[in-house]
Amino acid sequence: MPTRMIRMIYALLLSSVFSVFACANNSSHDTTKISASVSEGDGDVTLTLPAGFHASVFAENLGSARHIAVNSNGDVYVKLQGLKDGKGIVRLRDTNGDGKAEEKSGFGDFAGTGIAIGNSYLYASSDEEVFRFKLDASGNVADPDHPEKIVTGLLSRHEHEAKAIALDNDGNLYVNIGAYSNSCQVQDRQKGSPGMKPCPILDSAGGIWKFKADKPNQTYGDGVRYATGLRNVVGLNWNTQTNTLFVMQHGRDQLHDLFPDLYDTKQSAELPAECLYELHQGSNCGWPYIYYDQVQHKKILAPEFGGDGKKTAGEDAQDPVFSFPGHLAPNGLLFYTGSQFPEKYKNGAFVVFHGSWNRAPEPQAGYFVVFVPFKDGKPVGNWEVFADGFSGGAQFTASGRAKHRPCGIAQSPDGSIYVTDDTKGTVWKISYGNK
């Protein structure tokens, strides 16, 4: 018999043996899935929380649930990134106080990410505009079909287009306008394409813009560029203790893809840091010319601008107040002001990490809510994982095929917190003790 033929028969035999194994493997996979979904009250995954905390599924299957806001009467508003049944905002109401929403209604014909409540108005954004709805004396949206357009004509160019928003206590509205670029190369994300200096994107994106919260139809000319050099911000929150805006930047991607000689895949998975910045009028956080390296604790010249992974730069750029490992995608930020949680949480920061994609081929990471303790408006000590398990387990985290990806966070008047998920549209309510 010719050897090739023997090889082929052998291969046929082998492949049938393999497919039997593959089937066996698959079915055991299914069983673990089923057993994980049995746990009551948590939906199809079980969240792990510090001792004394518990979570309930407040609502499910909302669609791509992004940011969330809670009114003083306890009503919960969730912004959807895609319309569901033609609606882009969902109102949830827990009528009997059991930690689950019995009433659900939709309004707003625009999709988007940002939502915030202030001064008896509900603000919500599309990827180009910000609208507001009047809240009446009993806390209901007075005229759900006719919002007032506050900001219009913001750039949305198919990358980092979500317009996350925040309000201060002096009648101002802050809007993230993400850079439609990874590192301001002439050809975005193309190997060998140089960085543009000065980066022309920064005139109209790559920063936070400040507008009046009550003036209709504002556009770029009416607002001010409050902070620049921010590649993209999704998680942001006004800190009422310091009276300043804090933002979480999504750091740049693809150091290894674009510069394989300077960064191996492991370095590229960890770098650069996801940074927390405290902003003031005129803040510059350095993108695209530098990135923050959380291992060396330095601002490093971006390789598109002549960097080699070691050269420092960005003397004019401010340092982050806190930094996390790369690519975890911080989509939500909340300073906790309630008194339900134990003392250590007071005024500290919860950061919601949507989970990574740009760590491949290294295992993916994130898909959790972390906590950073603060004292006198400054972070003290290290970060710790607060809520985990959204992905459904270690293998779903590693593969990036998370069942849920946490995104938005808000505090309720009773001091519980809500966390949204934009994969399946689950909203969890997390409480402490007997609340």
Place this chain on the structure above:
Amino acid sequence: MIYWIRLVVVTGLFLIGISAWTIAPLQSKLQASIDRGKIIYTQQCLSCHMMDGGGVQSMNPPLIRTKWVLGDKADLITIVLKGMNSGVEIDAVQYHNIMASHADLSDQQIADVLTYIRNGFGNKAKAVTEAEVKTVRAKTH
């Protein structure tokens, strides 16, 4: 009886042998292209489209049975040569990242990586050849 069984088995083996002689060289040529393509995929595409070709929610589209991957070869080759930043819906979902041009890859490398994705991740479609890439590249310049 035993004779007949023997005859059937021997003829069967003989037929398998014949097909192995004729198909195997083609198969192994395809396999070699797929193998080379996998290496290119790992270096150039995996970071966005992922190991399993499943892409990333709302960011990077999957390469599993999409109309581009399985469809017209010239369109598919053009995506690799020119990149893609169309914001079109892919199987009714929008993706919010951009794909750069990979025109720096050689014709053979592009043929290999496309042959790999057209025969991986549960896809089954004809190989892309170096000559086809050459033709499309000449037209897109």
